[in-house]
Amino acid sequence: MSWSFLTRLLEEINNHSTFVGKIWLTVLIVFRIVLTAVGGESIYYDEQSKFVCNTQQPGCENVCYDAFAPLSHVRFWIFQIIMVATPSVLYLGFAMHRIARMPESSRRRALAARRERMPVVRRGAGRDYEEAEDDNEEDPMIFEEIEVEKEKSPEGGEKHDGRRRIKQDGLMRAYVLHLLCRSLLETAFLFGQYLLYRFEVSPSYVCSRSPCPHTVDCFVSRPTEKTIFLL
Helix, strand or coil, rough: CHHHHHHHHHHHHHHCHHHHHHHHHHHHHHHHHHHHHHHHHHCCCCCCCCCEEEECCCCCHHHHHHHHHCCHHHHHHHHHHHHHHHHHHHHHHHHHHHHHHHCCCHHHHHHHHHHHCCCCCCCCCCCHHHHHHCCCCCHHHHHHHHHHHHHHHCCCHHHHHHHHHHHHCCCCCHHHHHHHHHHHHHHHHHHHHHHHCCCCCCCEEECCCCCCCCCEEECCCCCHHHHHHCC
């Protein structure tokens, strides 16, 4: 997978997302993927090797660690990132498929709606605007005037161009559905993290599972640092 493909993918997501959706994408990339890849691996790389119990019974430490952490924190977060990002990827694929299969007449209506919001332009002296439209040719003078007007008086609605584009392409229902799915997944993973780890890494863990001969105390490495990173 090349970087150009990822760049194009992010551009399409921005084109078909609202302002809040773009913020969520930034948070997903910066705070989750980067922190999990950089910080998570360095903090949790020795989570099992430094998990020590006060017994010499073979297999006791492995069993106690399995009870203490059924699933690695880093693997849990990676799985969470993949599952939470899946609705957005599916929505983007549906949007690109929908736009590609859109009839030419619908595309022209959408383009005409966008042109209606543009400032009024002065037509060229040698030929009028209707003739240029009939010939399907682009008049350089017209487009040059449009660019000048847009630079002089930027519209306030450009900030919400993603929402307007979603409505024009008929993707509002799919966008709302993917937001609901994403919110449900976020809530489910948050609840799952609470069930598995709570929101605190205890410095010690009391284990009494077989084959441990008796109740043993196990100790976790860097519990305070892991608690801060977990929050």
